[in-house]
Amino acid sequence: xxxxxxxxxxxxxxxxxxxxxxxxxQNRTExxxxxxxxxxxxxxxxxxxxxxxxxxxKGKKNQSDFSKARTTKRGKDVLDELETPLINADDLKVxxxxxxxYKDSGKEVGNRKKTxxxxxxxxxxxxxxxxKLGLLINSFLKDDSQMEYSHRMEYLFFKPSSVFQVKFDIExxxxxxxxxxxxxxxxxxxxxxx
Numbered sequence: 001x002x003x004x005x006x007x008x009x010x011x012x013x014x015x016x017x018x019x020x021x022x023x024x025x026q027n028r029t030e031x032x033x034x035x036x037x038x039x040x041x042x043x044x045x046x047x048x049x050x051x052x053x054x055x056x057x058k059g060k061k062n063q064s065d066f067s068k069a070r071t072t073k074r075g076k077d078v079l080d081e082l083e084t085p086l087i088n089a090d091d092l093k094v095x096x097x098x099x100x101x102y103k104d105s106g107k108e109v110g111n112r113k114k115t116x117x118x119x120x121x122x123x124x125x126x127x128x129x130x131x132k133l134g135l136l137i138n139s140f141l142k143d144d145s146q147m148e149y150s151h152r153m154e155y156l157f158f159k160p161s162s163v164f165q166v167k168f169d170i171e172x173x174x175x176x177x178x179x180x181x182x183x184x185x186x187x188x189x190x191x192x193x194x
Contacts, residue, residue, distance in 0.1 A: 011081075017048060033066040080167075095112075122173060159172065
């Protein structure tokens with residue numbers, strides 16, 4: 001799990017609050033009331049309520065506030081935002097280089113904003129960045145067996161399995177699978193960039 005600590009500060013939250021917010025989110029499908037009551041106090045949950053990040057369902061009379069706590073839409077958005085890395089200057093350099101490669105070869109670029117975000121997410125989840133990422137991408141694009149998966153730049157780093165999937169999943173990245181299938185070769189090649 002990636003946590004954007006800069007955003008954590010901006011949202012005036014601490015790690016303990018984020019974990020409680022995540023537990024409230026999971027509370028919708030599993031009762032974590034007892035677990036939460038052992039690890040947090042009622043003031044912690046009230047703080048999230050005052051910030052508009054959680055709400056309480058009606059529930060049963062014998063249920064505690066912990067069992068009845070659920071994330072609001074705002075709370076879900078905060079959790080999603082906290083898991084999204086910041087796009088850095090290196091990500092933008094990779095994007096600019098790759099966009100030129102795609103345009104020169106007559107391929108589609110797609111959604112520029114999403115692609116930049118996917119580059120940052122790929123970097124964080126794979127721990128492959130800068131020149132190492134450039135080498136991996138170059139190898140992927142030159143591999144004839146991967147050509148059918150690289151017509152649109154937006155999908156190079158991640159292509160959702162359905163229209164309902166919105167969360168980045170590194171395991172569904174063709175580029176990452178290409179890396180894993182050739183891990184030893186790439187890891188040895190990456191050593192010159194360390």
